[in-house]
Amino acid sequence: MIELRDARAEEAPSLALIHRAAREAALPGVREAYPVEAVARWLARRQTDGARLRVAASANALAGYCLHGTDGEFGAMVFHLYLHPAWWRRGIGTRLLADALAAHGRLSLACLARNAAARTFYERHGFRVVAEADGAGTEEGEPYLVYAGRAAPTQQRDIGEDA
Numbered sequence: 001m002i003e004l005r006d007a008r009a010e011e012a013p014s015l016a017l018i019h020r021a022a023r024e025a026a027l028p029g030v031r032e033a034y035p036v037e038a039v040a041r042w043l044a045r046r047q048t049d050g051a052r053l054r055v056a057a058s059a060n061a062l063a064g065y066c067l068h069g070t071d072g073e074f075g076a077m078v079f080h081l082y083l084h085p086a087w088w089r090r091g092i093g094t095r096l097l098a099d100a101l102a103a104h105g106r107l108s109l110a111c112l113a114r115n116a117a118a119r120t121f122y123e124r125h126g127f128r129v130v131a132e133a134d135g136a137g138t139e140e141g142e143p144y145l146v147y148a149g150r151a152a153p154t155q156q157r158d159i160g161e162d163a
Contacts, residue, residue, distance in 0.1 A: 002063055002092055004099050007053040009044055015055070015065050015082075016040035022064075022082040026115050033139035043067065043080075051079065054099055056092045063087035066096035068103065074146070076104035097125055101151040113143040122147050 007015065016039035023030055034042070046053060051069030055062055064083030071077040078100055083093055101107055108130070111118050127149035135142040 002056050002058055002090075002095070004054055004056055004095060007043075007055045007065060011055065011062060012040040012044040013037075014062050015043050015053075018062060018064055018084045019043075019080065019082050021084050025085040026117055027112060030112070030142070031140050046079070052100075052103065054096060056083070056087070056096055063090075063092050064096065066100050068100040068107065071108075074108040076107050078107055078109040081109070093121060094125065098151075101149070104151075106148070106150040108146060108148045110144050110146050112140060113145055119145070122149070125149060126152065 013036075016036045019039055020032070020036050023032070043053060046067055046069070049069075051067055053065060053067045055065045057063065062084075064087055065080065066078060067080040068076070068078045071079075078097070081093060081096055081100075083096075109122070109127070111122060112135075113119075113132070127147040129145045130148045131146040133144055133146070135144055138144065
């Protein structure tokens with residue numbers, strides 16, 4: 001059974017490892033600008049600057065996380081949504097996204113253009129591309145898409161159906 005809850009500060013290193021594992025699986029060869037330890041420090045700081053860090057946890061493991069909050073340019077935004085690859089396609093991503101949408105009603109997010117699995121996931125959940133960028137000046141240096149979506153009036157999917 002997976003529960004969604006707020007992250008604990010001491011979980012940041014484990015979440016950074018999930019971040020890295022998910023990116024390596026979905027984006028082979030992606031340029032990682034920061035070591036895992038720096039990602040952990042960044043995640044821990046985000047918890048204290050108004051963003052919300054939610055985890056999907058089983059009794060003995062973290063499956064993934066969603067970091068969401070407000071961005072000066074894009075408004076309410078998903079900054080990160082990552083699942084460890086061992087937990088993919090079990091409905092956990094859907095639950096984390098629904099949780100973030102419930103908090104904000106409307107969200108935007110950025111997704112690397114070559115991340116076909118993530119693009120399919122967000123588009124299946126009603127997100128649409130609202131902007132494209134060549135990635136110049138970003139950490140990865142890769143083209144990305146900006147998506148926008150809003151909360152559905154009712155929960156349409158149950159755990160186990162997708163992502």
